[in-house]
Amino acid sequence: xxxxxxxxxxxxxxxxxxxxxxxxxxxxxxxxxxxxxxxxxxxxxxxxxxxxxxxxxxxxxxxxxxxxxxxxxxxxxxxxxxxxxxxxxxxxxxxxxxxxxxxxxxxxxxxxxxxxxxxxxx
Amino acid sequence: xxxxxxxxxxxxxxxxxxxxxxxxxxxxxxxxxxxxxxxxxxxxxxxxxxxxxxxxxxxxxxxxxxxxxxxxxxxxxxxxxxxxxxxxxxxxxxxxxxxxxxxxxxxxxxxxxxxxxxxxxxxxxxxxxxxxxxxxxxxxxxxxxxxxxxxxxxxxxxxxxxxxxxxxxxxxxxxxxxxxxxxxxxxxxxxxxxxxxxxxxxxxxxxxxxxxxxxxxxxxxxxxxxxxxxxxxxxxxxxxxxxxxxxxxxxxxxxxxxxxxxxxxxxxxxxxxxxxxxxxxxxxxxx
Numbered sequence: 001x002x003x004x005x006x007x008x009x010x011x012x013x014x015x016x017x018x019x020x021x022x023x024x025x026x027x028x029x030x031x032x033x034x035x036x037x038x039x040x041x042x043x044x045x046x047x048x049x050x051x052x053x054x055x056x057x058x059x060x061x062x063x064x065x066x067x068x069x070x071x072x073x074x075x076x077x078x079x080x081x082x083x084x085x086x087x088x089x090x091x092x093x094x095x096x097x098x099x100x101x102x103x104x105x106x107x108x109x110x111x112x113x114x115x116x117x118x119x120x121x122x
Numbered sequence: 123x124x125x126x127x128x129x130x131x132x133x134x135x136x137x138x139x140x141x142x143x144x145x146x147x148x149x150x151x152x153x154x155x156x157x158x159x160x161x162x163x164x165x166x167x168x169x170x171x172x173x174x175x176x177x178x179x180x181x182x183x184x185x186x187x188x189x190x191x192x193x194x195x196x197x198x199x200x201x202x203x204x205x206x207x208x209x210x211x212x213x214x215x216x217x218x219x220x221x222x223x224x225x226x227x228x229x230x231x232x233x234x235x236x237x238x239x240x241x242x243x244x245x246x247x248x249x250x251x252x253x254x255x256x257x258x259x260x261x262x263x264x265x266x267x268x269x270x271x272x273x274x275x276x277x278x279x280x281x282x283x284x285x286x287x288x289x290x291x292x293x294x295x296x297x298x299x300x301x302x303x304x305x306x307x308x309x310x311x312x313x314x315x316x317x318x319x320x321x322x323x324x325x326x327x328x329x330x331x332x333x334x335x336x337x338x339x340x341x342x343x344x345x346x347x348x349x350x351x352x353x354x355x356x357x358x359x360x361x362x363x364x365x366x367x368x369x370x371x372x373x374x375x376x377x378x379x380x381x382x383x384x385x386x387x388x389x390x391x392x393x394x395x396x397x398x399x400x401x402x403x404x405x406x407x408x409x
Contacts, residue, residue: 012337012340014337040151040298040299040300040301041299043295043299044292044295044296044299047291047292047295047317047318048317048318049153049317049318049319049320049336050151050152050153050298050320051152051320051321051335051336051337052337055337105387
């Protein structure tokens with residue numbers, strides 16, 4: 001598992017952790033039943049507060065990426081193919097929403113954005 | 123949730139100062155940062171927990187036990203690091219540690235030596251030859267060498283360089299990793315709070331302003347900024363404090379959604395850090 005924290009990012013640290021673990025699960029790098037580090041161990045390793053990793057895991061658990069068995073640990077939950085496709089779409093949607101908001105700030109029109117995407121997609 | 127420390131309705135006054143009916147808890151397994159301006163009551167609170175001064179009223183429970191009735195037991199389970207350490211200046215690090223070790227049933231020389239190594243202290247050096255930072259490290263090494271379950275630290279990082287501060291942060295995170303121990307540390311160095319505190323208690327003029335999970339505090343407050351024209355049309359009651367200059371205003375608030383809905387992109391809504399929140403809260407209103 002790879003997690004890289006940026007301190008200059010606008011994204012809160014717990015979101016960075018959530019996002020990166022999600023990405024690894026969706027990409028299939030973290031497979032079903034893989035044991036994740038405890039929130040306390042992860043906090044120590046990353047040099048962040050326990051409450052931060054706790055929040056990240058809570059979010060992942062709520063969205064069905066991981067599950068915790070009390071006394072045993074935290075594991076990557078089983079993901080069915082449709083779920084994964086949904087989740088991928090949802091992640092891309094979230095990214096797109098950010099981009100669209102930026103575009104609005106910089107007064108870039110919908111057509112201009114679509115044109116940019118067309119060029120870049122090639 | 124099990125609390126390692128519980129403070130209820132605690133008051134203490136002397137001279138012009140009054141610690142006014144304060145209360146907060148620390149949950150097992152977490153680090154709490156204790157912040158506030160000089161003279162706000164941080165050291166008084168810590169001394170009251172250690173029963174070094176007598177409270178006027180209120181209740182302090184450590185490990186579920188009253189801190190006065192069970193003073194001896196509690197103190198053997200607390201690691202205490204404070205600013206004005208009393209050591210035998212002419213004795214060496216090792217000899218001072220021997221005197222301290224006698225007080226504790228659970229003292230471990232293996233642990234002590236491990237911390238002395240991590241901190242790069244020389245056991246043969248006399249206390250008076252140590253820098254302020256080295257003394258703090260010695261103090262922390264002794265506090266961590268008798269299986270303490272609660273660490274109370276009054277400004278442990280204040281005299282330290284960034285490298286030593288980071289060493290201490292790492293050690294504290296390792297200390298609470300098993301989930302059975304807690305830390306309360308007062309500080310003026312907000313970056314230490316941002317890095318490692320799970321909870322933040324903010325005291326001002328002898329009163330607790332908030333005692334809350336750090337992420338919740340950061341979620342709750344926003345700084346709203348905009349031009350002076352907007353300031354005319356808003357109610358200043360919605361802000362904890364507003365600061366203005368020639369070209370605009372900025373104000374700390376919890377009701378930022380309201381302003382976002384009304385003013386949209388005409389205002390900027392920033393997420394403040396703990397330091398900014400503190401600065402807005404200690405300033406008088408309408409400065």
